[in-house]
Amino acid sequence: xxxxxxxxxxxxxxxxxxxxxxxxxxxxxxxxxxxxxxxxxxxxxxxxxxxxxxxxxxxxxxxxxxxxxxxxxxxxxxxxxxxxxxxxxxxxxxxxxxxxxxxxxxxxxxxxxxxxxxxxxxxxxxxxxxxxxxxxxxxxxxxxxxxxxxxxxxxxxxxxxxxxxxxxxxxxxxxxxxxxxxxxxxxxxxxxxxxxxxxxxxxxxxxxxxxxxxxxxxxxxxxxxxxxxxxxxxxxxxxxxxxxxxxxxxxxxxxxxxxxxxxxxxxxxxxxxxxxxxxxxxxxxxxxxx
Numbered sequence: 001x002x003x004x005x006x007x008x009x010x011x012x013x014x015x016x017x018x019x020x021x022x023x024x025x026x027x028x029x030x031x032x033x034x035x036x037x038x039x040x041x042x043x044x045x046x047x048x049x050x051x052x053x054x055x056x057x058x059x060x061x062x063x064x065x066x067x068x069x070x071x072x073x074x075x076x077x078x079x080x081x082x083x084x085x086x087x088x089x090x091x092x093x094x095x096x097x098x099x100x101x102x103x104x105x106x107x108x109x110x111x112x113x114x115x116x117x118x119x120x121x122x123x124x125x126x127x128x129x130x131x132x133x134x135x136x137x138x139x140x141x142x143x144x145x146x147x148x149x150x151x152x153x154x155x156x157x158x159x160x161x162x163x164x165x166x167x168x169x170x171x172x173x174x175x176x177x178x179x180x181x182x183x184x185x186x187x188x189x190x191x192x193x194x195x196x197x198x199x200x201x202x203x204x205x206x207x208x209x210x211x212x213x214x215x216x217x218x219x220x221x222x223x224x225x226x227x228x229x230x231x232x233x234x235x236x237x238x239x240x241x242x243x244x245x246x247x248x249x250x251x252x253x254x255x256x257x258x259x260x261x262x263x264x265x266x267x268x269x270x271x272x273x274x275x276x277x278x279x280x281x282x283x284x285x286x287x288x289x290x
Contacts, residue, residue: 011239012219012240013207013219013235013236013237013238013239013240013241013242014218014219014235014236015219015225015234015235015236016234017233017234018227018231018232018233018234019036019038019040019041019231019232020040020230020231020232021033021035021052021230021231021232022038022040024051026051026065027063027065027114028065028066029063030063030065031053031055031061033053033230034050035050035051035052035210035230035232036048037049037051037129041232041234043131043264044206044208045206045259046130046206046259047128047131048073048129048266048271049127049129050127050128050129050210052126053123053124053125053126054123055123056121056122056123058118058119058120058121061116061123062116064084065114065115066115067089067111067113068111068112068113069109069269069270069281070106070109070110070112070269070270071106071107071108071109071110071137071269071271071272071281071284071285071290072131072132072137072271072272072277073106073130073131073132073137074103074105074130074179075102075104075106075127075129076102076128077096077101077102077104077126078125078128079096079099079100079101079123080098080099081121081124082097082117082122082123082124082125083096083097083098083117083118084096084115084117084123085114085115085116085117086102086113087112087115088111088112088141089290092112092143094145095117097147097148099147099151099163100145100146101144101146101177102143102144102145103145103166103177104141104143104144105132105139105141105142105143107132107136107138107139107140107141107142108137108139109141109281109285109290110290111290126253128186129271130182130257131260131262131264131271132181132260133260133262134262134273137272137277144177144178144179146165151163151164151165151176152174152175154169154171154173156197158195160190160191160192160196161190162188162189162190163188163189164186164187165177165187166178166179166185166186167183167184167185167187168185169187169199170198170200182258183205183258184255184257185205185207185254185257186254187253187254187255188251189252189253190250190251191214191249191250191251191252192245192249193246193247193248194246195249196242196243197242197243197245199254200239200241201235201239201240201241201256203237205257205258205259206256206257206259207235207254207256207257208233208234208235208254208255209227209233209235209255210252210255211228211229211230211232211233211252212229212251212253213250214246214248214249214250214251215227215245215246215248215250216243216244216245216246216250217244217246218241218243219242241254265277265278266278267281
């Protein structure tokens with residue numbers, strides 16, 4: 001029964017706009033595709049950046065991401081292929097391999113590097129930046145690192161496979177990454193040709209779907225919207241996401257997070273709430289206090 005005066009959330013999550021990934025370079029010249037943090041989509045609160053990198057040409061990635069600082073947000077590195085070594089100025093070191101994830105909370109500051117541990121072969125993966133609330137931007141740095149074997153895989157009808165990296169699916173599978181500040185959901189979904197996929201999303205969260213490969217037909221405001229490789233679909237508010245793979249199947253990331261609704265001040269590797277805080281971050285880094 002509907003309570004008078006109570007707002008009922010919309011049921012279906014529609015694709016409200018499609019953003020095409022743009023070629024970019026970062027680190028020491030790594031070739032990548034920038035999807036969030038480009039003119040067409042500067043951010044989708046709480047998500048500040050999404051980069052996709054994919055190349056079998058070592059010249060595109062071998063220079064990697066040498067030592068650089070961060071403050072005020074989280075970096076999420078998820079690999080589909082290859083190996084990448086991480087080191088930081090606090091003595092932490094590790095290797096991410098195919099299927100693994102590193103969810104790093106930079107907090108008050110860290111200087112780290114991410115360098116490919118291979119000289120040939122395919123390197124493919126993603127880096128997502130997730131903002132931190134103002135009250136937590138100066139928290140101590142922290143890590144959540146998980147190899148492929150630690151990430152649960154949901155086998156659904158019609159051969160659909162869902163790797164659950166963060167959050168919990170509608171059927172109760174919980175990923176190893178937990179972050180109460182933004183309550184993220186991060187799913188890697190593989191669909192055979194013409195298979196359908198449904199997932200409930202928190203009504204409080206902003207969400208997007210990004211196509212890794214194949215084609216995905218999702219609900220749009222005026223009918224079906226086809227997403228191809230490197231397309232990101234921004235999703236409307238609602239409860240359920242509903243999509244189907246095209247004739248060649250599809251692989252997508254489905255990501256959602258609770259928006260912070262706070263001012264955002266960017267300065268290269270630092271994301272704070274004011275320009276003064278960004279200037280302070282640069283001063284701290286230059287003086288060795290980061």
